[in-house]
Each structure stands twice: as structure tokens, then as C-alpha cells.
Amino acid sequence: MRSRAWFAPLGAFLVWLLMLGGCVGRPEGEPVTLVFKYARILGSADPLPGLLRAFETAHPGVRVKGEALPWTSDDQHQLYVINLEGRSPGFDVLMLDCIWVPEFARAGWLADLTTHLTPDELAPHFASAVTAGMYNGRVWALPWNMNVGLLYYRTDLLARYGLRPPETYEELIAAVKQIRDGERDPALEGYLWQGKQYEGLVVNVLEAFWANGTRLLGEDGTILPEPARAADALRFLRGLIEARLSPAWTTAADEELSRRAFGDGHAIFLRNWPYAMDLFQAAGSAVRGKVAFASLPGRARGAAGAGSTGGAHLAVSRRSRHPELAVALARHLTSRPAQRAIALGAALSPTRRDLYHDPELVQARPDMPRLDGLMLAGRPRPVTPAYLLVSSTVQPEFSAALVGVKSPERAIADARGRLNYFLEGIR
């Protein structure tokens, strides 16, 4: 079914490209090779090679070399940093995690795309994805795909006890207690999330901050503007583990560890990204047809819940020898037909809002329309060129509060102290 669903959009896309092909002229001469750096796409079918070939067809004399990035985000970042700081002309178009865009723009490694774009060109994308590609009021990267933190829940278990998906953490805790009392299954965990000391921990803590009405960086750049509220959020997360509402191993859990446990049917609730849904609904999954997602909960008498956004952008290297063509390739890959093909062939969610209501996409992924509203409500992580410095500084402090070797107040105070020192050094 999936493989046949492929042809129609691809065919339409090729026709569209043939029409586009006539528009972009290029002086005759040597064949040009563009290098596109991207992370391998997981999913039923990798649509990328087809999209790159389509670009070549539309631009005779241009060859596009897709080069895979290393597997982990840390390694990808390191590869970029070494090559870009070393002024290597090794690649033209690069896939960036959205948290790197301000950093790379500030370092002067990216080409300014603002003048290449028509005024309304980015309007069809989620506003938060567009913002994530901007720095100092200029556009440095085009939104490519998007992520948002979701609350997954077991529909069968909630229905058995007549429960609706929780809107606050207080409701979630009550639901966990009621279901576990009724099920009497010692292997059934309550709420799974990511507490390992890594970037995912920062995302989870940020979501707890937001639900508690505070943030990591204030509007004016102050660090942890409301330390008491932030400490309270950390204490709440620690409390989940202490009360066994979340398993002890939450402090070692990343996305996959928690996703597997939930996918094996061993938990009621899970915080994760949209990619998990495809795996839960895959043939042979223990929870197939028993899973749905909702917005992350808020706190009673606090703010409504919001998931953290993530995703990838496409940027053009300032060292590219063919900036015009590179921009054309980035635009081509972020175009509506390309994002549509990627959403159909891989489990990546588009940044163009109307695709969430595209009939064929909705048929292949029935949760798309619901995802639209949740993406829209999602909040970005702090948009600052010092993001990695901020994140890697707070990670051990947040982790220390979660495992209980530091009080939440101490952890927040230490995080503030260290961040103030480091950020002072780059002013």
C-alpha cells in the first residue's frame, strides 16, 4: 500500500520540476557538483535520492552528491564545526539541527538567504520553524522538517477506567495511580520520559519549566529569571521518580529506551517525539491500535502544557562555490512537493502547515491533522548562538537534581553561577 502511494506524488513532483527547470538559467561550461550533507532518513523508503535526481534533471550539468552525516548529533556538530571553522569548501547545502542555526549564523559560516527569498515565501511554514531559522532579523536556514514533544497514552487502559487524556500533571498522576491499582501488574510503569544526562534531558526540563510558568532564559537574556519556580519544576520531576510514578531508570533513559519500554506495552504514558507513533502502529507492535497522543500536560493552576519543538533546517555554506545553485537546491528540498514526498516516504513531519490536511498524507498518517495543532502550540528551546554552551552547562546540574545528589535549589543556583561566568566571557 505504502509503496504504491508513492508514485502519484512523485510523478506530480517530476512534472512540476520539469516546468521549474526552464526558469533557472546557468552559463554553459564545466559540470558543477553540489555537495549536500544530511543525516540518513529512516522510514519505509528514503525519498532523498529521488529528490536529488529530480533536481539534477531540472538543472542539466549539475550533479548533486548526497553525503551522509555521522550518526549522532554530537558528531554531526563536530564535523561541521571543524570543516566550517577550517573554511573548507567541502559542502554547499547542509542540514542543521534547529538549535545550531543561530550559532552557525553568528560564526559567519552560513550564507544570508534573506535576499534570495520572496517576501511571503516562508509564510506557509509554521511560524516557530521560520523563527528558528532566523538570527538578527535575517533568514539563514529554510525549515525542512519539524518535531514537537507529545504525550503518548494507552487508549485501551484509559478507556478501561473511563479516563480522558490528562490535561494537567495532577490528572496524569491520578490516572497512573488508578490504572496501576486496578491492573495489579508490577511490570506496568506509569509515566516514561527522558532523564539521561544529554540534550533530551534539557528538553524535558524545559517542558517542565514551561508548565510551571517559567523559562531557562528570560526575554532580556537573564539566566533562569525565576529560580524558585525553576527549582520547583525540578523538584516535581524528581518527585515523579521518588514516588515511582516514573521508573528509577528514567535517569538513564533517552528517547529510544523509553520508546521501547512503552512500545512493549510496559507503560501507560510516554513523552516522546512524533516519530514514535509510526513505530507503535507498525505491524507486530505490541501496542498497535492502542496508542494515541495529546498535548503534554500543564500544571493545575499553572500554565497549559506545551511540547518543545525541534527539527532540521537546510542552510547554504558561505564557502559554497555555487551559492545560487545551492540556494536553489535548498529551496527545492524544502518545497511543498519535496516535503510531501518526505512525509510519505519517511516518518518526518513537514514544516508546511497545509500538508497536515493533505488528503493523501492524512490517509497514510491519520494523526496528521491533530499533529498540526500540537506543532502550532509547541515552543522552541532558547534561540541563542550560545545554546550548546547553555545546554551542556545545565545538563549535569539538572541531572544532579533528578538523581538526588543536589537539592533542586542548589542545582539551579549552580547552573546560574556557571552560566553567568561562561556567558560573561563571550560578551
Next chain:
Amino acid sequence: MTRREAVNRRRGILLMAPTVLALGTLTVYPGVWVVWLSLQHRHPIFGVSRFAGLDNYTFLAVDSRFSSAAVTTFVFTVTSVALEVVLGVTAALAIHAQQGGRRVALSLLLLAWAMPAVVTAKLFEWLYHPTAGLLNVALGGHALNWLGDPRLALPAVVLADVWRTMPFVAVLCYARLLAIPAELYEAAQVDGAGRLATLVRITLPMLGRILLVAILFRTLDALRAFDLMFVLTGGGPAGTTETITVYAYRALFQTLQLGFGSALGVVVFALVMAVAWAYLRLLRTSTVTA
């Protein structure tokens, strides 16, 4: 100096030149450059590049993350090297005492050592898996939070390191055992030495120098330990498995604090040099007395 001596000396210098040149460009130049960087505030992203004097080092002196990393590095080095030596010698003696199947035993032993550290780390990640891991299944209902408990995480990393590098010590010792002349044992037997006396008076002393070499290599490696903890825990939980090298990596490559990160690198370098120097002295004196 005769003419012949002068020619010899010139030829000697000429023959040494390529080595000196290679070491100079590949080791001394980057080394000096890192020390120079460590005396600066250097952030390429923010265009910051100014002389800092000893600022980076004075911050290290009060940096709790650094002192925690230093303690972790120390504990990791001492416990992993000690366990590797004890287990390595035991394994070597066991294989040496075996009648048959020595080759099979050696090959199995080397298998663990031949594996890249990252593969070992991934392997142990599964062994330590909180719900489906072999270790926790073997422990029955007492599921331990291996990589998420601040008291267990460092021992878990040490265990993985011991499993991986104990064979290195074992193989070195085994080779030495083969070279101990049989007459020594025969003489001991004639003198009526028991098995324990033979082990303590003959075998272990004969292993002494090769053990010193093994410990030197292992200590230098352990002081720079990076890949196992980086893959298994990322330095967590609460930074309890973050060594100085992991901290330096985060500062240098993740957050591009080139000055501060270089200061961390210089500290690791000084540490390794000090230990190497101490061992080499020990090795030299033991050569003289032997």
C-alpha cells in the same frame, strides 16, 4: 676530535634530522600552540580572541565540575588498572597452567581486547539495559539502575573497561611466563618449595618488570579515558562519570571554548607526563637493582 669522529657526528645529526623534524611539527608545534591557546579567551563563534593570562587556570581551581572530573578520572584510573592487573595476572597464570586449549583461550581473551571501545560500550549498554539487560535478568527481580544511579554508574563503566583491557595485561604476562626458564622451577622443587612459595618467590618477581610496563600503558590510557563513558553515559548521571577528557571534549568541540578547553587539555597532558615520568624512573631503578 678526530676527523673520523667529526664525520660520524655530522652523519648522526643528518640521520636524526627527519625524526626531529617530524616530532617537532607533529608534536611540539601543536603542543606549544595548545599551551598558548590556554592562556587566551578564544571563542570563534563570538569573535572573541584576547589574552587571558592564567584566567582559565584560576577558574579551573574553583570549578566544581573540574574537581569532580579530576576525582572521577583518579578513581577510574586506580580501580580499573588495579582490577586489570589482578585479573590479568590470574588469567595468565590460569592459561599457563592449562594442559591443552591454550590457543583457544588466548584467542577468546584477545577477542575482547580487539573490539573497538565504542562497540564494547554499545555491548555493555545492552547488558546494562534496565529492563531487558542480561545483567538485570540474571539478578532476578532486583533490577539495578546501572547507568542511571550515581553510585553505580562509575563502577559500571569500570567493569566495562576491565572486561575490555584485562586481556592486554594477561597476554603480556603470559608471554613473560613462557620465558621463565624451567630450571628455576626445578631448583625450587628440589629445595622443597610448595606451590604458594613458588608463586610468591619465583613467578611474581619474574613478572615484576613486564607488569610495570603493562601498568604504565594502562594508566596512561585510563587517564585519558573517553569513549566508554562518552557512549555509555555521556558523563552522567550528575556528572559522576565525566572524566577530564570528556569535559575537555565538551569545552573544545561542543561549545568551542577553545581557550578554556585547551587549559583542560594542558592539565591532562601534565598529568600524563607526570605519571609517565614517575613510572620511567621506577622502571630505571628496578633495572639497576635487578
